Each structure stands twice: as structure tokens, then as C-alpha cells.
Amino acid sequence: MTESASNFSGATSTGVDPRLSALLCYTGWWVSALVFLIIEQQNRTVRFHAAQSLVLFGGLSILIVVLSVASVGMLVVSAAAFQAARTVVYLVWL
Numbered sequence: 001m002t003e004s005a006s007n008f009s010g011a012t013s014t015g016v017d018p019r020l021s022a023l024l025c026y027t028g029w030w031v032s033a034l035v036f037l038i039i040e041q042q043n044r045t046v047r048f049h050a051a052q053s054l055v056l057f058g059g060l061s062i063l064i065v066v067l068s069v070a071s072v073g074m075l076v077v078s079a080a081a082f083q084a085a086r087t088v089v090y091l092v093w094l
Contacts (some may be wrong), residue, residue, distance in 0.1 A: 011043065018043050022046050026053045029053075030054050064089060
């Protein structure tokens with residue numbers, strides 16, 4: 001058995017397969033990660049993936065909000081600055 005396959009062995013608190021649980025941590029951005037981080041108490045690998053997803057997608061969500069607020073602030077300054085900030089927000093969102 002490979003090293004990565006052994007990480008997904010063991011039971012989970014939810015009764016869902018550990019591989020599926022780890023995948024589900026990433027499907028709903030930071031919301032599903034937070035849910036799995038709270039309800040999963042047994043499987044450390046699933047908790048790791050939940051924490052990783054929470055950091056990644058939570059950080060991206062915060063970045064998108066900050067850039068969106070900044071782009072609206074740029075609208076007050078100038079239309080060209082607003083367009084540039086909106087383009088940056090769009091690229092981060094992609």
C-alpha cells in the first residue's frame with residue numbers, strides 16, 4: 001500500500017468514506033471546510049484537508065472582498081482606477 005493510500009484509512013465521525021470527505025472539504029469553499037472541521041473528530045487526514053481548504057478559500061474570499069471594496073473606493077477617485085481594480089478582482093476570482 002502506498003503512503004498516500006494509508007493516510008485515508010480509518011473511520012470518520014460522519015460515516016462517509018475518508019476520500020469523499022476530503023473531496024467534499026473543497027467543494028463548498030470555506031463553508032464546507034468549516035463544517036468538516038467542526039464535525040470530524042476521528043480522521044486526522046480529513047481534518048487536515050478541511051483546515052487546508054479553510055485557509056486557502058477563506059483567504060481568497062477575504063482577498064476578493066478587500067479588492068472589491070478597494071475597487072469601489074477607486075470609483076470615487078477615477079473611472080480608470082476603478083476599471084483597473086475591477087480587472088484585478090476579476091482575475092483573482094478566476
